[in-house]
Amino acid sequence: MYRIKKTDLNALYAAIAKTSGLFIPIRRADEVNFAVWGEGKEVSLETLKTVKSPKNAFFPQTENMMKFKTEGKSVEVVDIRTEDKRPFVVFGVKACDVKAFEVLDRVFLAEPVDTFYQSRRNAITVVSLACSRPEESCFCTAFGIDPTAPEGDVTTWLDGEYLYWRANNQKGEALTEKLASLLEKCGEEAVEAQRSQTKEILKRLPLAALDLSRFKEENLNELFNDPRWAELSEACLGCGACTFVCPTCQCFDIRDFKTNSGVIRYRCWDSCMYSDFTLMAHGNSRTTQMQRYRQRFMHKLVYYPAQNGGLYSCVGCGRCVNKCPQNLNIVKVIKTLGGEKS
Amino acid sequence: MNFDALIPKIGVITDIRKDTHDVKTFRVVGTDGKKPFEHLPGQCAMLSVPGVGEAMFSITSSPTNREYMEFSIKKCGCVTDVLHSMEVGQQIAIRGPYGRNFPVEEEFKGKDLLFIAGGIGLAPLRSVINYVRHYRANYGKIVIVYGARSKDDLVDIDEIKNEWMKEVNTEVYLTIDRAQEGWEGNVGFVPAYVKEIGVDPSMTAVLCGPPVMIKFTLQGLLELGFEKSRVYTTLELRMKCGVGKCGRCNVGDKFVCKDGPVFRMDELDELPDEY
Ligand code: SF4
Ligand code: SF4
Ligand code: FES
Numbered sequence: 001m002y003r004i005k006k007t008d009l010n011a012l013y014a015a016i017a018k019t020s021g022l023f024i025p026i027r028r029a030d031e032v033n034f035a036v037w038g039e040g041k042e043v044s045l046e047t048l049k050t051v052k053s054p055k056n057a058f059f060p061q062t063e064n065m066m067k068f069k070t071e072g073k074s075v076e077v078v079d080i081r082t083e084d085k086r087p088f089v090v091f092g093v094k095a096c097d098v099k100a101f102e103v104l105d106r107v108f109l110a111e112p113v114d115t116f117y118q119s120r121r122n123a124i125t126v127v128s129l130a131c132s133r134p135e136e137s138c139f140c141t142a143f144g145i146d147p148t149a150p151e152g153d154v155t156t157w158l159d160g161e162y163l164y165w166r167a168n169n170q171k172g173e174a175l176t177e178k179l180a181s182l183l184e185k186c187g188e189e190a191v192e193a194q195r196s197q198t199k200e201i202l203k204r205l206p207l208a209a210l211d212l213s214r215f216k217e218e219n220l221n222e223l224f225n226d227p228r229w230a231e232l233s234e235a236c237l238g239c240g241a242c243t244f245v246c247p248t249c250q251c252f253d254i255r256d257f258k259t260n261s262g263v264i265r266y267r268c269w270d271s272c273m274y275s276d277f278t279l280m281a282h283g284n285s286r287t288t289q290m291q292r293y294r295q296r297f298m299h300k301l302v303y304y305p306a307q308n309g310g311l312y313s314c315v316g317c318g319r320c321v322n323k324c325p326q327n328l329n330i331v332k333v334i335k336t337l338g339g340e341k342s
Numbered sequence: 343m344n345f346d347a348l349i350p351k352i353g354v355i356t357d358i359r360k361d362t363h364d365v366k367t368f369r370v371v372g373t374d375g376k377k378p379f380e381h382l383p384g385q386c387a388m389l390s391v392p393g394v395g396e397a398m399f400s401i402t403s404s405p406t407n408r409e410y411m412e413f414s415i416k417k418c419g420c421v422t423d424v425l426h427s428m429e430v431g432q433q434i435a436i437r438g439p440y441g442r443n444f445p446v447e448e449e450f451k452g453k454d455l456l457f458i459a460g461g462i463g464l465a466p467l468r469s470v471i472n473y474v475r476h477y478r479a480n481y482g483k484i485v486i487v488y489g490a491r492s493k494d495d496l497v498d499i500d501e502i503k504n505e506w507m508k509e510v511n512t513e514v515y516l517t518i519d520r521a522q523e524g525w526e527g528n529v530g531f532v533p534a535y536v537k538e539i540g541v542d543p544s545m546t547a548v549l550c551g552p553p554v555m556i557k558f559t560l561q562g563l564l565e566l567g568f569e570k571s572r573v574y575t576t577l578e579l580r581m582k583c584g585v586g587k588c589g590r591c592n593v594g595d596k597f598v599c600k601d602g603p604v605f606r607m608d609e610l611d612e613l614p615d616e617y
Contacts, residue, residue, distance in 0.1 A: 068392035075433040112347035224614040251589035306595035
């Protein structure tokens, strides 16, 4: 284990930014989000939850995929991807968001591999940050996530005057080596003390007792046909905010954009909450907001786990709990359909 | 740079046949004049018109056709409208093949096969019917029931009359919804006609067509004693990526683009009713 004084963190960021890009929570216009670091930017590692998740580090909100050149009857496909992706460090990722990377990996890296995602993902070193002050809307522990020791290539802890640093694998060690002159060796006592303190807080969180045991493949049709979806979804506006802030939502659209020098085909985030998501020329398989609302949560709690060895596609970050203008969220769904442990 | 499944190649339209007032069949090859890629019966391809968009179509031609691919396409939306206005020689973008095919080798071999199609539903079936005809000795009796709104809506009637009707150990039954001058065949809907013909419930059946047709035909087949585990169909949902990533075609724990479009009726029973 290593440590660095909080007051020296700026030097650490500068050192990282010398050889790679640095993506870190930055405060701008009173909102903290992951953004590219630069001298003078206000880093806010203490912020528990960035408004948007860091998934745009390798799954950007919009991404150009290719270009078509057309002339008369002929069409040419132009590959506009650049050969090598610049290495990037994503710094300060919380346990829930790190887990969400695995959820996305299983989709995009499954055969056939999505090489747009893969090239970015491979270029990224994840430096995670343990949570010491989880709040009421957090429920990552319901999904078996330990916020006091997040996964990632490097794990860090903020405690007292220091940031503590531990490399978890080769990628993490390589980064540690580069920063060796700024890091000092230390013991694990401070980190262990913080971890047990945080664990006490976690036990007292209001959502700690969510019961997920009913959300399994064998109950798929029973949950799908539950009449309570109607009341659960009644107030939903279909605004899609919950899907855009969610670290695991992965649905995208593919569209063409005409420019003066050809047609750009790009992809962009989409939302299963939108009424035209499944619209076809001759019909729509989900015509009501209830169906769309049900799709989002059934996918996270039942369909995705059924396809991925039981891994849920919700990491309990609580963003949709905080952001829904109608106060709807996955917690209400879990409580209503699943119940709580006594 | 690695090949990415989302990046299409160029296809050239080398022939366009007008089948009905709203269906045209497009013949497509790669820029090298060869078939764009290999496929299996029932699989689909994503065709795109740059600037307009992409849409998924079942590949109508049989894999045994070594020279080109064919797509029978009904005019019913942005991409299909533009395709219908195209001329021979036009290039488009094409990627695939996508999805699970009909189990022609694993399950259909040695069996008596019943094909039931309504309207444009013949498109995916044509691929498997012609595959089975190509390896005729490997399969038992073939019964084909095909219905359309009118006699002018039967797609590629020439092939049906000149080839399918002359095939050994093969029966072809055609029907149209309403009586029409110059039509001497059956008049009536597909589900009723299938029951009238009196098909043998030990056959393996494949149904393709509009949802209502599938629903009532299946009901009829079950009454005749068919088992759901030997009745196949194809699903059609909105698709974007074709490779199980964009989330668009998700039904229950399946993606139609990857786990379908071919499903057995007993598999569909397991899925939530949302397709
Ligand atoms: S569903 Fe809500 S709580 Fe779960 S990961 Fe997405 S935003 Fe977070
Ligand atoms: S659940 Fe809330 S945030 Fe999500 S689409 Fe509905 S109203 Fe918007
Ligand atoms: S079309 Fe994208 S998941 Fe099926």
